[in-house]
Amino acid sequence: MHRLALQDKVLILGGGVAGCAAAIALARKGQRVTLIEREPTPRHKVCGEFLSGEALEDLHLLGIDVASLGAVPIHMVRLAAARRAAEAPLPFSAASLTRKALDTALIAEAIAAGVCVEQGRSVQALARTAGNLWQATLDDGTTREAPTAFLATGKHDLRGHARPEDPQRWIAFKMYFRLAPDQAAELARASELMLYPGGYGGIQPVEGGIANLCCVVQQRYLASTGNRWEQFLAKMQQDCPHLAMRLAGAEPLLAKPIAITHIPYGYIRRTSEDGLYCIGDQAAVIPSFTGDGISIALHTARCAVTAYLAGEPAPVFQAHLRSALRLQMRLAEFAADGLNNGFARAVLPFCLRVWPGVMRVTAKLTRVAQHAAVAPMQLPAEI
Numbered sequence: 148m149h150r151l152a153l154q155d156k157v158l159i160l161g162g163g164v165a166g167c168a169a170a171i172a173l174a175r176k177g178q179r180v181t182l183i184e185r186e187p188t189p190r191h192k193v194c195g196e197f198l199s200g201e202a203l204e205d206l207h208l209l210g211i212d213v214a215s216l217g218a219v220p221i222h223m224v225r226l227a228a229a230r231r232a233a234e235a236p237l238p239f240s241a242a243s244l245t246r247k248a249l250d251t252a253l254i255a256e257a258i259a260a261g262v263c264v265e266q267g268r269s270v271q272a273l274a275r276t277a278g279n280l281w282q283a284t285l286d287d288g289t290t291r292e293a294p295t296a297f298l299a300t301g302k303h304d305l306r307g308h309a310r311p312e313d314p315q316r317w318i319a320f321k322m323y324f325r326l327a328p329d330q331a332a333e334l335a336r337a338s339e340l341m342l343y344p345g346g347y348g349g350i351q352p353v354e355g356g357i358a359n360l361c362c363v364v365q366q367r368y369l370a371s372t373g374n375r376w377e378q379f380l381a382k383m384q385q386d387c388p389h390l391a392m393r394l395a396g397a398e399p400l401l402a403k404p405i406a407i408t409h410i411p412y413g414y415i416r417r418t419s420e421d422g423l424y425c426i427g428d429q430a431a432v433i434p435s436f437t438g439d440g441i442s443i444a445l446h447t448a449r450c451a452v453t454a455y456l457a458g459e460p461a462p463v464f465q466a467h468l469r470s471a472l473r474l475q476m477r478l479a480e481f482a483a484d485g486l487n488n489g490f491a492r493a494v495l496p497f498c499l500r501v502w503p504g505v506m507r508v509t510a511k512l513t514r515v516a517q518h519a520a521v522a523p524m525q526l527p528a529e530i
């Protein structure tokens with residue numbers, strides 16, 4: 148009896164983009180889903196908060212109306228390096244929205260879909276029982292069991308299921324600013340990518356009339372600034388005067404930046420164990436400058452749900468996903484290496500100015516391919 152009752156039960160570990168998307172889709176297909184999220188309520192996350200066209204499509208399918216959440220439409224991309232800057236229209240619709248707002252809406256949608264959401268509970272371990280079930284042990288010592296689990300803990304690895312080390316030792320920061328009025332007007336509806344030795348950063352408007360500065364840097368470069376945010380920020384502005392201009396007179400809105408380490412860019416999970424579908428950053432980690440991580444998280448969640456419902460074993464799903472994402476990931480890595488190269492930093496804005504189409508090509512090549520089985524859908528109207 149107990150085993151029969153467990154048959155259609157699914158455990159989802161992590162209630163970010165991928166975990167919520169999978170939970171909503173499964174619940175709508177009649178599955179009994181328990182989602183475990185360690186934060187009691189959604190909070191700010193390190194993320195550029197750029198929503199690509201593919202992400203907007205998937206969110207729309209899930210019933211998330213980003214316009215009503217205050218998302219800012221993004222029409223333009225600007226690239227700044229050294230003393231040069233160039234801009235080009237984005238070849239697809241895009242928007243920006245704080246992760247706090249997006250994650251809050253996703254959790255609410257999951258609850259509305261009938262998912263049993265346990266917030267404020269951290270999974271400490273995930274292991275196979277003698278009865279071939281997946282057993283999650285929570286921080287209060289209690290356990291949850293199901294034949295199938297979706298691993299969606301994002302940047303955080305679970306013991307026994309960790310991704311490889313990040314040899315470049317990237318560190319990422321996010322800070323919100325209220326820009327001076329003239330700078331806010333100039334930033335307008337653009338996403339600006341800024342290059343400097345050791346990394347890159349992006350600044351773009353988000354809801355509430357504020358701007359998100361999100362940047363990544365290699366540990367050795369950060370060390371040269373004494374591992375201090377204030378000095379690193381000053382050095383970035385010195386190396387990229389465009390950023391100094393944007394931040395002139397800006398007011399920081401968080402007491403200190405949010406930071407994360409261990410970002411294994413280029414990682415794609417090779418395989419998985421029976422009954423364990425790995426999605427989001429636990430499946431693949433694309434270089435941040437593409438602004439496609441959320442889209443991949445939603446895409447991998449959708450593909451995993453389809454695979455699970457079709458009875459495709461998790462190891463087969465994981466291998467299929469790997470081959471589907473490999474080309475996009477390699478191109479994004481190749482482009483990211485270019486951004487970290489001194490010569491490329493010098494010539495890129497010039498190239499973009501004489502051939503704005505290069506942005507369109509790069510953007511297309513580094514996008515996640517939409518699932519062929521998904522019918523074209525209506526994009527949200529002008530948001």
Ligand SMILES: Cc1cc2nc3c(=O)[nH]c(=O)nc-3n(C[C@H](O)[C@H](O)[C@H](O)COP(=O)(O)OP(=O)(O)OC[C@H]3O[C@@H](n4cnc5c(N)ncnc54)[C@H](O)[C@@H]3O)c2cc1C
Binds near residue numbers: 198199268299
């Ligand atoms: C610097 C940087 C900038 C980025 N900018 C962009 C961008 O502009 N646009 C874009 O599309 N992508 C961007 N990304 C990528 C994007 O943030 C991720 O790819 C996306 O959030 C992955 O979604 P996820 O669901 O896998 O993880 P998350 O959204 O991080 O969700 C994981 C969830 O699991 C929970 N969790 C973790 N451990 C446990 C545990 N033990 N027990 C229970 N719960 C747990 C966490 O609290 C979290 O809520 C960026 C990434 C970085 C590093």
